[in-house]
Amino acid sequence: MKRSKSEMGRSSLLQVGRRVDYAVRAVAYLAARPVGRIVSSAEIERSQDIPPHFLSKIMRDLVVSGFVESHIGSRGGFSLAQPPATITIKDIYEALEGPLMVMECIEHGQVYCWFSPVCSQISVWQRAQNFIASYLNTVSISDIADQVGLRKRLTSLKGDASRENKPGK
Numbered sequence: 001m002k003r004s005k006s007e008m009g010r011s012s013l014l015q016v017g018r019r020v021d022y023a024v025r026a027v028a029y030l031a032a033r034p035v036g037r038i039v040s041s042a043e044i045e046r047s048q049d050i051p052p053h054f055l056s057k058i059m060r061d062l063v064v065s066g067f068v069e070s071h072i073g074s075r076g077g078f079s080l081a082q083p084p085a086t087i088t089i090k091d092i093y094e095a096l097e098g099p100l101m102v103m104e105c106i107e108h109g110q111v112y113c114w115f116s117p118v119c120s121q122i123s124v125w126q127r128a129q130n131f132i133a134s135y136l137n138t139v140s141i142s143d144i145a146d147q148v149g150l151r152k153r154l155t156s157l158k159g160d161a162s163r164e165n166k167p168g169k
Helices: 018-032 041-048 052-064 089-097 104-111 122-136 141-145 147-164
Strands: 068-071 077-080
Touching (some): 018 052, 018 077, 018 089, 018 141, 041 052, 041 077, 052 068, 052 089
Antiparallel strands (some): 068 077
């Protein structure tokens, strides 16, 4: 389906960009390594196909946020600073992008839009934001790093979808 020119300029409600994708991949890769193993930037770049200029900025943000430790020296690199089960996708998103927001009016109210006090949509967007934030807060890096866990989650979602599509529901 071809999109109109006006549609091409629009952004989605919540954009998850490359930085978040690369960060999740990098942290999941660290989580899949033996505990305490220091992994070089070059290894992460190569194994996860992340451009070096992106990785250095991402890893700096993850170190500042306390999710990753940086190790200096000839055998330097990165390791996880926290157990992977305690780091969520929401944590990673917010470390790189700031607070999760589906609509700016939820966060900024009347400063962003003068309709805010009487807006008929704001409760819909607030509920959507809460739902997305709650879900992303349940998916940990260990879930991502553990492909068996990922398969279980996908199977569970398929089961939920098939139950919802049954007649009489």
